[in-house]
Amino acid sequence: MTALPSTVVLAQFLRFGVVGTLGFVVDTAVLYAMLALGAGPYLGRIPAYLAAATTTWALNRRWTFRQTGGGAGRQWATFVVLNLGGFVLNYGTYAALVRYVPFVAANPVLGVAAGALAGMTGNFLLSRRYVFRQAVVR
Numbered sequence: 001m002t003a004l005p006s007t008v009v010l011a012q013f014l015r016f017g018v019v020g021t022l023g024f025v026v027d028t029a030v031l032y033a034m035l036a037l038g039a040g041p042y043l044g045r046i047p048a049y050l051a052a053a054t055t056t057w058a059l060n061r062r063w064t065f066r067q068t069g070g071g072a073g074r075q076w077a078t079f080v081v082l083n084l085g086g087f088v089l090n091y092g093t094y095a096a097l098v099r100y101v102p103f104v105a106a107n108p109v110l111g112v113a114a115g116a117l118a119g120m121t122g123n124f125l126l127s128r129r130y131v132f133r134q135a136v137v138r
Contacts, residue, residue, distance in 0.1 A: 009128075015064040016124045019056050027052035053080045057131075065132035075131055082126040090119030 030051040034044030057079040061067050094115035097104040104111045 012064055012128065013124055016060060016127070017120060019059040019064055020120055020123075022059065023052040023056035026055045050080070053083055056083075060127060060132065065128070067132050079127060079131045082130060083123050085126060086119040086123035089122040090115040093118040 027048045031041075031044050031048040034047055035041065039047075054076065057076050060079075061072075061075070092115075094108075094111040097111040097114055098108055099105070101111075104114075
């Protein structure tokens with residue numbers, strides 16, 4: 001991957017955040033649909049995660065990194081697996097802050113926010129480096 005100007009990377013990061021927000025909406029909607037169909041909260045998360053990951057992959061492919069063509073199936077699978085790493089960063093950050101920072105333990109929303117930022121940053125860097133590495137920036 002060639003070095004991009006910092007303004008391009010920042011714009012990509014912001015678009016990645018917007019796409020992630022849309023993914024959250026899809027994730028939540030599918031989860032609630034699955035719950036209405038009788039799936040439990042754990043089983044319902046599987047199709048919800050896959051729907052959200054597919055949505056965010058497609059939007060990031062077309063908008064955030066503006067990549068077209070080639071290897072969509074493999075790229076999708078890589079994106080899904082790497083985003084699980086972002087979840088680990090998210091939850092790990094949250095859990096560590098709640099456990100070791102009393103102020104965060106008293107205000108867990110701060111841990112949620114820090115975890116989301118850590119997960120999003122990790123997912124962005126991994127996606128940019130390994131999933132959309134040959135992206136054409138316009």
